[in-house]
Amino acid sequence: MADSPLEDRELLRQLHKGNEAAFTALYERYQGPIYRFALHMSGNTATAEEVTQQVFMLLIGNPKGYQADKGPLSNYLFGVARNLTRRVVQRSRLDLSIEEEWLDTGDSGLTSDLDVLSELSNTELLEFLRKAVLALPEQYREVVALCDLEEMSYGDAAALLECSAGTVASRLHRARAMLKTKLSLQKCMK
């Protein structure tokens, strides 16, 4: 994510010329963050795959759609992913099936990074946290997905969300407070 914009621009230029290696490099660089962002926003792996595919298809079909003077390539790709995710979620109304999806694929989606998981209290906590993030209103879910889960800077997130960095910080603060409350409530209701 921290790759220089100049390098991205050169890769994009090569991609436009038909250089498959350039496309692969860009794909390897951005597919992970894009996929996870779509997954955290939609809670659905199929949607995340579809969005990832569409984002890169757009890059293949119209690489000149990205204008370098408007920001880094990552912001452009996240912006496209954000719009696509929103559209797909609205179209298929996946909100109701979010929990099922996560419960069904929750364990299979885990990586082998057991050290991180072992530091958490238990997998139950992780499941609650997933549900809590998905239950956040969209504008809060976005900042959590970008800043907390993808470790994007406030500035980049602000550029992507077309708001100020202060707004991002404020939303994030509010989102974290909501998450803590939700987690506590879910545990209480269990």
Add this chain to the structure above:
Amino acid sequence: MHEIDPQFGDLKSDARLSQALRGLAASSGRGAPAEVGAELATAFRRHHARRRLVRRVSVGALAAGLLVGIGVMSLGSRSAHQVPEKEIVKEQPSSVPVKAPEPSTVAKVATTPPRSAKKQAKGTANRNLAASNQQFLALPGYDPAIPAEELSIVRVRVPASALWQMGAPVSPGSGARKFMADFVVSQDGTPYAVRLVQ
């Protein structure tokens, strides 16, 4: 109001929540499945193969168009020079300077209803060229680069001595006898070729 479970009391700590979120990020997998990447790579190859094909076809069509254009232009210019080249035989080159016939001696071959002088000259030239099988003799000032549209034929009566000086096939002994001759002249009256009528 729900009571906050003390077990989760530590989640009030931002640090604890951040840690939990990092755990969530780590558990979200590394990215899209390999099939997505493979499909995109195939789409990329197909897209650019199509673009290359379109580009080749466009370049081919452009080249073919240019060739056809050049061919048409070349045929056009050849046909434009066809009449004078066929009619004018380059023989008996003469270094004798040739004067254009005096306007007073120029007799229009055909008397046609009033038209513009240019059109009249053209029409007359075409008729004379078609009517006569006798070939023109090129005069020293002949320039094949001049388009046929700028040439016209005028019929004049000239002394034999003048014709002989120009290289026309007349006997120098004919003296002051006058001959009827057709001259191919340019728009400024310069003669380029001559043909004896009698």
